[in-house]
Amino acid sequence: MLLRTARSLTANPCDAEDLLQTALTKTYVAWERIEDHRALDGYVRRALVNTRTSQWRKRKVDEFACDELPEPAAPPAGDPAEQQALHDAMWRAIAKLPARQRAMVVLRYYEDLSEAQTAEVLGVSVGTVKSAVSRALGKLREDPELGPVR
Numbered sequence: 001m002l003l004r005t006a007r008s009l010t011a012n013p014c015d016a017e018d019l020l021q022t023a024l025t026k027t028y029v030a031w032e033r034i035e036d037h038r039a040l041d042g043y044v045r046r047a048l049v050n051t052r053t054s055q056w057r058k059r060k061v062d063e064f065a066c067d068e069l070p071e072p073a074a075p076p077a078g079d080p081a082e083q084q085a086l087h088d089a090m091w092r093a094i095a096k097l098p099a100r101q102r103a104m105v106v107l108r109y110y111e112d113l114s115e116a117q118t119a120e121v122l123g124v125s126v127g128t129v130k131s132a133v134s135r136a137l138g139k140l141r142e143d144p145e146l147g148p149v150r
Contacts, residue, residue, distance in 0.1 A: 001112055002044055008110070009052045019055070023047035042121065093143040101136035108133055 006016040006023070026047045027040065034043060094102055100122075107118045108129070115133075119126045140146060 002041075002048070005045055005111065006048055006052075009048060019048060019052055022051050026051065089145045090140075093140050093146055096143070097136050097139060101132050101139075104129055104132050105136045105140075 002023075003016060003020050006020040007013060010016045010019055023044055024047075027034075027044050030043075034040065094105060097105065103122060104118055107113045107121060108115070113121065115126050115129045119129045122129070
């Protein structure tokens, strides 16, 4: 789950693994200062975001023009353009949701948290999560931009 979060913050899987390892190392070093060990998940997520932000600020451009193009990677299954268009349309539709519903949908379906875990993270009841996610999914189903997917 944490690797998935790291992957969403970086451009490639190797960077995501390095980012997660760095965040876990920072968590280990700060172990004595963490008062509530039940909140480690949130602590590590915040460490991921903060570490990625620091890396982004310190980034350097290491791409150079060359005479030869590298070997192309094997294309993924399906049309990548269609997959990217669907991905972009889904995120635009999610971005249209109210902030609370958007947070619940992302935690439930992108972070793969249970309803109880989502409720705990957001400080609401499980029933609130269920009803808000249901309404959000209804709005996503009605979104005209996602019509061709159905």
